[in-house]
Amino acid sequence: MDNRRPALAPAFRTLPEYVRHWAETTPDRRALTFVDHPAPNSRGVHRTLTWRRLDLRIRAVAARLAAETEPGSRVALLCPQGTDYVTAFLGALAAGLVAVPLYPPGLPGQGDRLSAVLTDASPSVVVTTSHHLAEVSELCANAQTKVIAVDQVPDAAADGWRASVPPDAEAVAYLQYTSGSTRTPAGVEITHANVVANARQALAAYGADTHPVTCVGWLPLYHDMGLVLSVAAPVVRGLLSVLMDPVAFLHEPVRWLRLLATHQRALSAAPNFAYDYCASTVTEAQKADLRLDGVFALINGSEPVRAGTADRFHGAFAAQGVVPETHCPSYGLAEATVFVSAARPGKPFGRFALDRDALAAGKALPARPDDPRAVLLVGCGTPAGQRVRIVDPVTRVALEEGEVGEIWVQGPNVGRGYRNQERETQGVFGAVFADADADADAGAGAATGRGGTWLRTGDLGTVLDGQLVVTGRLKDLIVVDGRNHYPQDVEATAQDAHPAVRRDRLAAFGVQGGSGERVVVVAEHVRNVPLADIDVPALVRTVRAAVSARHGLRLSDVVLVAPGTVPRTSSGKVSRALTRERYLAGAYAAGAVG
Numbered sequence: 001m002d003n004r005r006p007a008l009a010p011a012f013r014t015l016p017e018y019v020r021h022w023a024e025t026t027p028d029r030r031a032l033t034f035v036d037h038p039a040p041n042s043r044g045v046h047r048t049l050t051w052r053r054l055d056l057r058i059r060a061v062a063a064r065l066a067a068e069t070e071p072g073s074r075v076a077l078l079c080p081q082g083t084d085y086v087t088a089f090l091g092a093l094a095a096g097l098v099a100v101p102l103y104p105p106g107l108p109g110q111g112d113r114l115s116a117v118l119t120d121a122s123p124s125v126v127v128t129t130s131h132h133l134a135e136v137s138e139l140c141a142n143a144q145t146k147v148i149a150v151d152q153v154p155d156a157a158a159d160g161w162r163a164s165v166p167p168d169a170e171a172v173a174y175l176q177y178t179s180g181s182t183r184t185p186a187g188v189e190i191t192h193a194n195v196v197a198n199a200r201q202a203l204a205a206y207g208a209d210t211h212p213v214t215c216v217g218w219l220p221l222y223h224d225m226g227l228v229l230s231v232a233a234p235v236v237r238g239l240l241s242v243l244m245d246p247v248a249f250l251h252e253p254v255r256w257l258r259l260l261a262t263h264q265r266a267l268s269a270a271p272n273f274a275y276d277y278c279a280s281t282v283t284e285a286q287k288a289d290l291r292l293d294g295v296f297a298l299i300n301g302s303e304p305v306r307a308g309t310a311d312r313f314h315g316a317f318a319a320q321g322v323v324p325e326t327h328c329p330s331y332g333l334a335e336a337t338v339f340v341s342a343a344r345p346g347k348p349f350g351r352f353a354l355d356r357d358a359l360a361a362g363k364a365l366p367a368r369p370d371d372p373r374a375v376l377l378v379g380c381g382t383p384a385g386q387r388v389r390i391v392d393p394v395t396r397v398a399l400e401e402g403e404v405g406e407i408w409v410q411g412p413n414v415g416r417g418y419r420n421q422e423r424e425t426q427g428v429f430g431a432v433f434a435d436a437d438a439d440a441d442a443g444a445g446a447a448t449g450r451g452g453t454w455l456r457t458g459d460l461g462t463v464l465d466g467q468l469v470v471t472g473r474l475k476d477l478i479v480v481d482g483r484n485h486y487p488q489d490v491e492a493t494a495q496d497a498h499p500a501v502r503r504d505r506l507a508a509f510g511v512q513g514g515s516g517e518r519v520v521v522v523a524e525h526v527r528n529v530p531l532a533d534i535d536v537p538a539l540v541r542t543v544r545a546a547v548s549a550r551h552g553l554r555l556s557d558v559v560l561v562a563p564g565t566v567p568r569t570s571s572g573k574v575s576r577a578l579t580r581e582r583y584l585a586g587a588y589a590a591g592a593v594g
Contacts, residue, residue: 013169014192015199015235016058016094022238023055030240034082037248037255044244044255049083051238054090057083059158061091061127061150068146069124071096071165074175076123077222078104078136079150081245085221086231088127088150089174093192096165097125099174100187101222103570104132105139110570117177117185118143120419169193175419176224176334177570185570187419188334197385198337198413199232205342205384206267206297206328208237213296214263215241218249218256219270222570224338225301229269253278254286257317264294269330271302271572273504276309279316293321297328297345302573304470304488305329305378307351324348331380331470335428335455337413341388341468343381350379350467356551359471360484362404364462373550375489379467386411387449390462393474396434398450401463404471408454431456476576478510480517480553487576490547494521494558497546498539502526505566507579511556518556521547522579522588527563536560559588 012018022031031051035044049057065075075092077099079085092099100121102114118126123145128136130149137147173195175187203209215234219226221243234241242259249256257278260266275298300310310327329349330342343349353374358365367374386409390399393406408431417425433450460477461470472486479485490508495501506523521543525534540558547553565588567578582588 013196014093014167014173015195015232016062016090017167018196018235018238019051019055019058019090022051022235026238027052029238031234032083032086033240033242035242035244035248035255035259036082037245037252040251043258047083049087054087056155056158057087058090058094059161060153060155061087061157062094062163063157063161064148064153065092065097065125065127066095066161066164068148069097072098072171073124074098074100074121076100076102076118076121076126076145078102078126078128078132078139080104080129080132081221081243083243084129084150086243089221089227089231090235091150092127093173094163096163096167096171098172101174101176101227103220103222104128105135107570108564109567113185113570114139117187120185121175121177121187167192169196172416176227176337176415178334186421186424189416189419190337191416194337194413194415195228195232196236197411198228198339199236201384201386201411201413202228202233202339202342203237205330205339205344205381206299207345208233208239208267208296211265211296213239213265213267215239216256216259216263216266216268217241218244218246220246220570224334225269225299225332228338229267229299249274254282254290257282257290257292257320260295261290261292261320265296266294267297267299268295269299269301272300272305272309273302273572275300275313276503279309279312282316287317287320290317290320292317293323295322295326298326299328299330299342301330301332304472305380306492307349307376307378310349310378329378329380331407331459331461331468333457333459335415335457336386336409336411337415339384339413340386340407340409340457341380341383343379343467349381350465350469352377352379352464352469356489359404359486362484364402364404364464364469364471375486377469377471379464379469381467383411383468386413388468389450389454391431391433391454393456396431398433399462404460404462406474407457407459407461407468407470409457410452410454414455428456428458429453476509478508478517478519480510480519485519485551485553490519490521490551490553493546493550494523494543497543500525500529500534500539500560501543502563505563505574507566507574507576509576509580509583511580511584513556519553520557520559520580520583521555522559522561522566522583524563524566525560531560531562534560557583559583561588 031054033048075097126147172189173192177185217230328343332338332340353369355365355367389408390405399405417429431454487508502524510517567575
């Protein structure tokens with residue numbers, strides 16, 4: 001699977017150079033708007049930076065950081081969502097430093113991760129804002145790390161400042177820490193060339209390289225997709241980026257839709273749950289003044305992307321002008337900066353009904369969509385300026401279309417590796433095909449498209465009708481009696497079986513038992529029904545019966561827990577690995593167990 005586009009012009013090596021270009025050519029055009037919602041009923045307070053103003057703030061911050069530490073040092077960003085986050089990130093890059101996008105202390109469930117990442121990254125400077133200065137200073141007190149409030153840096157600091165080292169495209173620009181959905185977070189080294197390449201790839205994939213769009217987003221900037229779609233891509237193309245806080249979206253999801261309606265040709269991204277959340281939460285009264293027919297593209301980049309979610313969203317907002325062709329299922333990962341493959345806007349995304357038993361055996365064979373044992377999967381389009389291959393993870397042999405294997409990626413967006421993890425880097429970023437040596441001897445490496453080193457994503461998938469179809473995570477796979485089961489498939493069955501199971505807030509996983517692998521489901525109950533009002537034994541029987549009928553699996557345990565109990569990663573995904581760990585440690589013993 002290959003898709004290569006010509007480079008966008010102008011071409012620069014780093015993001016700050018792009019900002020400087022737009023500041024010189026279109027200084028008074030809007031570059032960045034942050035929409036704050038200071039009160040529950042707020043319709044939003046807009047704070048905007050022009051390209052001239054953004055460039056000034058970046059140079060001021062860069063000068064301040066350069067005065068505190070040496071080029072190549074790491075700078076941790078513990079800022080809240082907003083313009084200060086963007087200027088801190090780009091200021092670090094302009095100064096030749098390595099940014100570490102993080103978040104202020106207090107993010108629910110992420111305190112241990114924040115401490116672990118700070119320990120691993122060992123930043124010489126931490127950047128925050130005045131509002132969080134005290135708590136961040138307390139957090140960093142033992143490490144004796146310099147803490148700077150970015151909003152206290154005066155504009156005058158930019159006067160006469162120039163970077164002490166010339167921009168180097170191959171230098172590390174930032175560390176993107178993985179979300180930790182299957183393992184301990186690791187810092188992926190993303191170079192300036194990587195992020196510029198991936199921004200171009202994303203722009204081309206979604207048609208924003210030839211059509212003017214406005215990037216509208218609420219994804220956190222410490223998340224790979226939020227950083228590329230709300231900062232890197234608009235900076236490279238000179239587009240307006242409109243930001244809001246993730247918490248503002250969660251409190252009132254119609255706020256996101258209002259921003260989409262306000263900005264013509266809006267391009268935005270959200271995980272799968274957000275579309276379901278909007279469909280179920282936004283009221284008819286709130287829909288009354290929404291016009292969404294000008295939305296250009298809605299990217300769905302979660303795992304898994306569900307066709308039913310897209311259908312529910314489009315059904316809920318069809319009267320407001322949403323059309324199915326705006327929905328763009330996409331695939332990516334931090335190790336590839338973020339974007340790998342995407343369905344293009346303006347075309348219906350691919351839907352595939354596959355035989356469950358064949359899929360478990362590694363073959364993607366068609367089934368009737370109305371067959372209750374069919375697996376319904378979504379196509380994530382074609383690669384964005386890079387190569388994708390499906391490979392047998394054991395033999396390292398390329399597979400044919402319709403065969404399920406590990407997704408391998410090669411392209412200019414693939415990061416350098418994991419910080420201070422040489423062995424892990426070699427295993428993940430240095431993969432080679434089993435027949436690569438033979439190809440090289442025959443001079444056929446380029447012709448076969450299997451030469452060089454590849455990124456092993458750890459994700460399973462196949463190619464159908466020329467589209468990438470992601471089937472699951474290799475490490476999450478549940479194997480019972482030699483048969484593969486995808487946990488998200490079991491989870492979908494469980495949440496559809498009973499209305500008291502909270503959607504996308506459950507985890508299915510395997511644990512070793514005396515007679516082999518046992519399967520467990522830990523699920524949160526819905527928020528609007530107290531646990532005391534739920535007939536738990538009846539719920540457990542219903543879930544077990546549904547999973548048995550559809551998957552031929554006997555659930556060893558079904559554990560119903562309070563909302564917010566199932567752990568999630570910093571990007572909002574359910575962490576099956578941590579849920580399993582807590583289950584084995586007895587953390588859910590107080591829950592309702594079936």
